[in-house]
Amino acid sequence: MTNKKTIRVGILGASGYTGAELIRLLCRHPDVEIVLLTADRHAGLPVSDVFPHLFGLGLPNLIKIDEVEWHGVEADIIFCALPHGTTQEIVAGLLHHTGHDVIDELITERREDLIAGIPDGVRVIDLSADFRLENVDTYAQWYGHAHRAPQLQAEAVYGLTEFARDDIRDARLVACPGCYPTSALLPLIPLIGAGQIDADDIIIDAKSGVTGAGRAAKEASLFGEVSEGIHAYGVAGHRHGPEIEQGLAQAAGRDILVNFTPHLVPMNRGILSTIYVRLEGGATAADLHETLSKRYAAEPFVDVVPEGVSPATRHVRGSNHSLLGVFPDRVKGRAIILSVLDNLVKGASGQAVQNMNVMCGLPETLSLEQRPLFP
Amino acid sequence: MTNKKTIRVGILGASGYTGAELIRLLCRHPDVEIVLLTADRHAGLPVSDVFPHLFGLGLPNLIKIDEVEWHGVEADIIFCALPHGTTQEIVAGLLHHTGHDVIDELITERREDLIAGIPDGVRVIDLSADFRLENVDTYAQWYGHAHRAPQLQAEAVYGLTEFARDDIRDARLVACPGCYPTSALLPLIPLIGAGQIDADDIIIDAKSGVTGAGRAAKEASLFGEVSEGIHAYGVAGHRHGPEIEQGLAQAAGRDILVNFTPHLVPMNRGILSTIYVRLEGGATAADLHETLSKRYAAEPFVDVVPEGVSPATRHVRGSNHSLLGVFPDRVKGRAIILSVLDNLVKGASGQAVQNMNVMCGLPETLSLEQRPLFP
Amino acid sequence: MTNKKTIRVGILGASGYTGAELIRLLCRHPDVEIVLLTADRHAGLPVSDVFPHLFGLGLPNLIKIDEVEWHGVEADIIFCALPHGTTQEIVAGLLHHTGHDVIDELITERREDLIAGIPDGVRVIDLSADFRLENVDTYAQWYGHAHRAPQLQAEAVYGLTEFARDDIRDARLVACPGCYPTSALLPLIPLIGAGQIDADDIIIDAKSGVTGAGRAAKEASLFGEVSEGIHAYGVAGHRHGPEIEQGLAQAAGRDILVNFTPHLVPMNRGILSTIYVRLEGGATAADLHETLSKRYAAEPFVDVVPEGVSPATRHVRGSNHSLLGVFPDRVKGRAIILSVLDNLVKGASGQAVQNMNVMCGLPETLSLEQRPLFP
Amino acid sequence: MTNKKTIRVGILGASGYTGAELIRLLCRHPDVEIVLLTADRHAGLPVSDVFPHLFGLGLPNLIKIDEVEWHGVEADIIFCALPHGTTQEIVAGLLHHTGHDVIDELITERREDLIAGIPDGVRVIDLSADFRLENVDTYAQWYGHAHRAPQLQAEAVYGLTEFARDDIRDARLVACPGCYPTSALLPLIPLIGAGQIDADDIIIDAKSGVTGAGRAAKEASLFGEVSEGIHAYGVAGHRHGPEIEQGLAQAAGRDILVNFTPHLVPMNRGILSTIYVRLEGGATAADLHETLSKRYAAEPFVDVVPEGVSPATRHVRGSNHSLLGVFPDRVKGRAIILSVLDNLVKGASGQAVQNMNVMCGLPETLSLEQRPLFP
Secondary structure (H helix, E strand, O other), rough: OOOOHHHEEEEEEEOOOOHHHHHHHHHOOOOEEEEEEEEOOOOOOHHHOOOHOOOOOOOOOEHHHHHOOOHHHHEEEEEEEOOOOHHHHHHHOOOOOOOOOOHHHHHOHHHHHHHHHOOOOEEEEEEEOOOOOOOHHHHHHOOOOOOOOOOHHHHHEOOOOHHHHHHHHHEEEOOOOOHHHHHHHHHHHHHHOOOEEOOOOOOOEEEEEEHHOOOOOOOEEEHHOOOOOOOOOOOOOOHHHHHHHHHHOOOOOOOOOOOEEEEEOOOOOOEEEEEEEOOOOOOOHHHHHHHHHHHHHOOOOOEEEEEOOOOEEHOOOOOOOEEEEEOOOOOOOEEEEEEEOOOHHHHHHHHHHHHHHOOOOOOOOOOOOOOOOOO | OHHHOOOEEEEEEOOOOHHHEEEOOOOOOOOOOEEEEOOOOOOOOOOOHHHHOOOOOOOOOOOOOOHHHHHHOOOOOEEEOOOOHHHHHHHHHOOOOOOOOHHHHHOHHHHHHHOOOOOHHHHHOOOOOOOOOOOOOHHHHHHHHOOOHHHHHHHHEEHHHHHHHHHHHOEEEOOOOHHHHHHHHHHHHHHHHHHOOOOOOOEEEEEEEEHHHOOOOOOHHHHHHHHOOOEOOOOOOHHHHHHHHHHHHHOOOOOOOOOOEEEEEOOOOOEEEEEEEOOOOOOOOHHHHHHHHHHHOOOEEEEEEEOOOOOEEHOOOOOEEEEEEEEEEOOEEEEEEEEOOOOHHHHHHHHHHHHHHHHOOOOOOOOOOOOOOOO | OOOHEEEEEEEEEOHHHHHHHHHHHHHOOOOOOEEEEOOOOOOOOOOOHHOOOOOOOOOOOEHHHHHHHHHOOOEEEEEOOOOOOHHHHHHHHHHOOOOOOHHHHHHHHHHHHOOOOOOOOOOEEOOOOOOOOHHHHHHHHHHHHOOOOHHHHOOEOOOOOOHHHHHHOOEEEEEEEHHHHHHHHHHHHHHOOOOOOOOOEEEEEEEEHHHHHHOOOHHHHHHHHHHOOOOEEEOOOHHHHHHHHHHHHHHHHHOOEEEEEEEOOOOOOOOOEEEEEEEOOOOHHHHHHHHHHHHHOOOOEEEOOOOOOEEEHOOOOOOOOOEEEEEEEEOOEEOOOEEEEEHHHHHHHHHHHHHHHHHHHOOOOOOOOOOOOOO | OOOHHHHHEEOOOOOOOHHHHHEEEOOOOOOEEEEEEOOOOOOOOHHHHHOOOOOOOOOOEOHHHHHHHHHOOOOEEEEEEEOOOOOOHHHHHHHOOOOOOHHHHHHHHHHHHHHHHOOOOOOEEEEEOOOOOHHHHHHHHHOOOOOOOOOHHOOOOOOOHHEEEEEEEEEEEOOOOOOOHHHHHHHHHHHOOOOOOOOOOEEEEEEOOOHHHOOOOOOOHHHHOOOOOOOOOOOOOOOOHHHHHHHHHHHOOOEEEEEEEEEEEOOOOOOOEEEEEEEOOOOHHHHHHHHHHHOOOOHHHHHHOOOOOEHHHHOOOOOOOOEEEEEEEEOOEEEEEEEEEEOOOOHHHHHHHHHHHHOOOOOOOOOOOOOOOOO
């Protein structure tokens, strides 16, 4: 490996769980050098003070995002692992997209000065929800404020890798899908495309591990509050609902409304989506299984388990794999689809790295080859 | 309380989790004396050797069921907490129901001699699945062998307390509902009865704690296999499916087929059933909430949470309470029902004690007043 | 039970875990009426909004402590379940102990006015660490600020029930022991008293569930941070160290220094103290077992398990019981003592209620009869 | 990488947790080909049926150990991940060590025929306890039966890599240390060697995850039995005690007896040993820290955390790293050592692979570079 091949990477928001996962994966990437790590509350500390499992990696210390000396950074790829709602203006700055009024207001003098130093060629992979919804009105409706970089939104590529490679390859800005949407869209897009299920009768009962709520200190994420129990949350009102619908609508060629009900499970990692569908056009569960098997035969990170097998989240823990299963329902004309992934990997940081590999013309599996950790 | 009122109780199968729960609850019952505890593998031991949390209660030691000297037992109520498939012949013996050919064959000489000593008035509360399905053909289909006491089946009362008090009061044999069916039937029976939901479009996505699998030493129940993950099991083939359908069919007045998909959650106790229904007759989610609120207003163990609240299994842990919630779906004409209970209490031993209280003319809440344990 | 017997109880700090446990236990007490519940952040809400498992109890809503209209409260017993460091001045106010300068400064005009209404006969049971250390200098050294009610400290009774009944009976102020100290002192005081162990060579390796850290939203208590792992904390510097030493010094009649190392275990409830001791005076492990067995033979809440049995925290979960075990070490002249309890019950709220029963001349076990919940 | 470099590996006992870990690690080793996998109960199945997380690896199916056609295997390295007590005769067969009477009796005609085909050069890495104790009398005393291959025992190398590289390099038979001994010996051997601690006053309070008990279906390992609680087991009688003492005795040059008390923690992976030592020769805790830091400065898998930092098992989860910490005790002249590792990796399969790398003259870190998985 020559120096020429090295991709210089920055991670904004490196003190959250997705930030830590990016480091964990990228530190073993043969072509990547991590040159920048920001984390506001922990600025000044070495990464291993914040994440002791990431010791001995020779990484740069954490710094405040406002104190980045962009002139010297020379990053090729910036991963944004910042909270929702804070990313639009920062990305706008990163991409010199200061023509828009809102941005101009938001960018302070000092920051403008700083970001003037960002190299023109920098590309952004955003893990937040800020650029996922193409329709900025839908964004405003679900996220409670006007979109702060609508022109960039038009340019952003929705990075569900298996369905957007061509666009990702040349994108300046990739919006990585949410964890729930990834788990729902992987099985549903091909089935809607094949006309084998009724896109108007889809129920997605999803179950997630607790890291999906991030590392913020909230009472609702305390061990005492979430261990030894299960509950639904965001019933009929979770923000990943419209994101799922956006993907399904594109597959169906028309607006789609789904039932999406997330649940919190006392485990660290993993999403299981149990999806109830009505069959169409005479399709059987076996036909669905065949459609998915064919669609994903050549994909390195999506596997269809044999008929009769129920995939478990623990069988993809820590890896970038997604497993899909199909069962016939006892009710005639219905089927049950099971989809599992690790919310921090294929549902977030792993898919982000997969997209980076696509953007850089590298084999997609680089630094993502690790097998699941079980038990 | 005088000695006269004392109910003498025996528990067959006291070394399983439901047996231990019966002891935990009954040892605080003011009118109950535990006079008999059987457990084949652990025969000869004090209960506290098998369940150290049940120390210091002055209980009889465990004995083999075949070695019970029934003449001296003088029990009023026998709880059967035995594995499925072993209970029919034992209950037949307990109830002197030896006229049936199959039973006559099964009952050995020694056992016949022993059970001759069982007092005529003994009554049986069965926690297994052996007497739950009224149709013995359905039983044979799902449990893999012919019913061994079909005449008793005709007499057995399905003990969903809130719907069968009158029959339970005088029953000789009460079949306690399964944990999943209890959690599904409590909300669904009133709603079908009110004509507010389509009984042909019901999806029950259920999540259970690990104690639902009992205390048998199975690889699939090891900590390493079930912690830190979730998976569906028995997809479209779980035996509680036909039991749920039996209850719904009675409410609807016709045969019903449901989708019922159970999942295993890394927690000890609790069931959450997330139920997806289609509204009928112009009903709204608010109407469903009202129907359930009215139906259960006077019930001590079923509570309907306020609209917008999502009930959690940890909020009923260790108690006999069931909590029901209703949400409108974003999809027009649909609603989501959430039902939680503790599978070992309202889903098994607690409901069994509740039924005993009914059978003995006692306040239903006796020895079931304990609040949930949280965290 | 007549109205006359009713004890009117207030709980300050009812939105934490120990507050919730007090409610759970007291709501079943035949002689107690809860008349006051304070919780600053959640003021105005019903308890069931903060603790959904405490529904349907007909309790007063939560109010701010500063807004209590003490004139109308007429409480007999006030439980203080407030954070460490905030309790001294509040208790001083409750007990009209305003002669002390520091208190006089601290008590604002409005509060002074309010607490003027507190009935003279009110008695306080404090669950915080604020009144546990008799030596106010030791307090200042470990808690970082001068004691704010040193005169009251002189009056406070250290409420390890089994060793202080006579003083507790007439106390105005009982300081309930910490969870770790309770688990260490129960076995060690009698053994030091009997001269069977060397008080200068005691190592206490303690393991606690996560609720010991309270319900405050801290990163360190998040599910993701504490599940699936174990670590020591406060090594050689935990504040319960001097509290343990105070109790041991009283038993030994001289100053004692111990090694006390707490660990955080991924479970909600429970403390296990594994205590390594050197035998003295020719004593054997069997002698220790006998000493403890005799000492606790008549105690309702301390049980010594048979020799060779290892007590587990899960066997006291949710109950006020403590279990003690003794093993001979392979190293000659040494023994291992195992002590378990539920940190929220015997380690906090249960012992507080036990003390209330003593203070009110009631049977000690009232409302504490519940068996452990297992699994 | 040329074919020449390929190491052909067999794994006996591939359906247990350590077997699965060997596969997980080795499947990414650039120089290894897995040519043989045995598992008696699951013979005939693909690995992914037994361990669904190991899908898509193109591995040979599982076969019974008695049905291996050794003539065709041509393995260079055989890993034995079989239960304790079954390995001695099998290893004797593998190494053509049939001169011993006991072995001759044990090896059946068919097996003798088969193992005749084993290539002369095969080398064995044993993960069981069968060859760890040099003194066969100690083995017999603790394992309940005479050693079945005492001549091989004399040849076996105790594979604590950091202390036995030279012997491991040329060994035919390496006995990998137990998980607890690895965690205790790594810090204690250098400190005893430096004369800084009293080898006669060592207390090892160890805490392990549940996978340490293996994948056997035992009631004691059920989720319901081990979650939400902690307990000590094998108090003063665990078989890893003499193994630890053997290592310490070699460091001290005389017999040593330690207190070793293991505890079961509700987590999948990880061991934390909290070790209480008495300082000698005027050493301080800082001296201990320095001794360990120097000793392990060049070791890739042993790290000494900064003073004041408490290492956690979750910070080495899934990796081959061990972390060591040192704290001064408040009791003068004493210190506390904290040692963590993943029991399935550095405590078993990872160290086995590390030893294989040494045996084959490869960089020790090959296929062990993966970072810990957190959360």
